Amino acid sequence: xxxxxxxxxxxxxxxxxxxxxxxxxxxxxxxxxxxxxxxxxxxxxxxxxxxxxxxxxxxxxxxxxxxxxxxxxxxxxxxxxxxxxxxxxxxxxxxxxxxxxxxxxxxxxxxxxxxxxxxxxxxxxxxxxxxxxxxxxxxxxxxxxxxxxxxxxxxxxxxxxxxxxxxxxxxxxxxxxxxxxxxxxxxxxxxxxxxxxxxxxxxxxxxxxxxxxxxxxxxxxxxxxxxxxxxxxxxxxxxxxxxxxxxxxxxxxxxxxxxxxxxxxxxxxxxxxxxxxxxxxxxxxxxxxxxxxxxxxxxxxxxxxxxxxxxxxxxxxxxxxxxxxxxxxxxxxx
Numbered sequence: 001x002x003x004x005x006x007x008x009x010x011x012x013x014x015x016x017x018x019x020x021x022x023x024x025x026x027x028x029x030x031x032x033x034x035x036x037x038x039x040x041x042x043x044x045x046x047x048x049x050x051x052x053x054x055x056x057x058x059x060x061x062x063x064x065x066x067x068x069x070x071x072x073x074x075x076x077x078x079x080x081x082x083x084x085x086x087x088x089x090x091x092x093x094x095x096x097x098x099x100x101x102x103x104x105x106x107x108x109x110x111x112x113x114x115x116x117x118x119x120x121x122x123x124x125x126x127x128x129x130x131x132x133x134x135x136x137x138x139x140x141x142x143x144x145x146x147x148x149x150x151x152x153x154x155x156x157x158x159x160x161x162x163x164x165x166x167x168x169x170x171x172x173x174x175x176x177x178x179x180x181x182x183x184x185x186x187x188x189x190x191x192x193x194x195x196x197x198x199x200x201x202x203x204x205x206x207x208x209x210x211x212x213x214x215x216x217x218x219x220x221x222x223x224x225x226x227x228x229x230x231x232x233x234x235x236x237x238x239x240x241x242x243x244x245x246x247x248x249x250x251x252x253x254x255x256x257x258x259x260x261x262x263x264x265x266x267x268x269x270x271x272x273x274x275x276x277x278x279x280x281x282x283x284x285x286x287x288x289x290x291x292x293x294x295x296x297x298x299x300x301x302x303x304x305x306x307x308x309x310x311x312x313x314x315x316x317x318x319x320x321x322x323x324x325x326x327x328x329x330x331x332x333x334x
Contacts, residue, residue, distance in 0.1 A: 011090045013063065039061050045077060092148070
């Protein structure tokens with residue numbers, strides 16, 4: 001994807017340590033940018049050219065400009081990235097108050113990068129976190145002035161910062177990238193999907209397994225689907241589930257969630273869950289792009305073998321018809 005003029009889009013992510021650069025790069029990556037982190041400034045033009053030759057038109061570079069020699073070359077590097085106006089270059093500078101940065105480093109228990117004598121340009125012992133913050137702020141002041149946008153994250157949560165990045169670089173500056181939604185049918189007898197975000201159990205519905213002509217057919221077959229969807233409870237389930245998903249999807253997306261797996265299970269994962277997943281996917285697909293329907297267990301197992309609930313029922317029935325031997329009477333009783 002290019003900008004509205006067909007130019008390659010290059011986003012330079014830089015700023016204060018602990019101010020949100022990593023969150024920004026992860027968000028840009030979710031938006032389809034090819035991201036390179038901790039890139040020495042002098043290598044940026046070559047990296048962009050390599051991406052261009054590989055057909056990547058949206059590139060984000062996380063630049064490390066704390067080292068003095070790298071910082072000195074920033075002006076010429078940014079000019080090279082502009083390439084005479086043939087690229088749309090954004091320089092994002094992430095900042096926060098000293099107090100906020102100090103608190104974040106304290107919570108993460110990580111040393112400040114400027115505490116390294118090699119980076120700080122000092123052969124003395126490592127500096128304290130607050131001193132490192134102040135040293136970095138002074139060193140980056142000129143770069144901050146060159147930024148096309150400064151993000152002050154002092155009072156922003158991770159989710160709020162993510163939404164701000166999406167608002168600037170999302171498709172057509174809409175609310176953000178379309179969330180990937182997967183409707184997954186499965187059989188409880190094979191285990192619950194470990195990656196399910198939401199799980200619904202449809203074993204309350206009448207089971208086509210016990211109808212001889214439907215038993216060998218999968219839930220994708222029209223005859224099975226017609227039977228399952230013809231149940232009043234199935235229609236009510238679809239209506240209520242559709243309303244639930246329509247409600248939660250935009251709210252999950254607003255909080256920065258990139259994907260959602262809705263798992264629908266029945267006993268064997270061949271009939272009820274499959275038919276309902278197909279119907280639910282078709283209905284949700286009318287309003288939500290990026291939706292896929294997956295049937296995990298539709299081809300698993302021997303369809304001629306009755307599931308556990310059937311075996312249990314048959315054993316109970318058989319037990320009632322078994323001959324029960326009469327107990328022997330004790331000697332001396334009439």
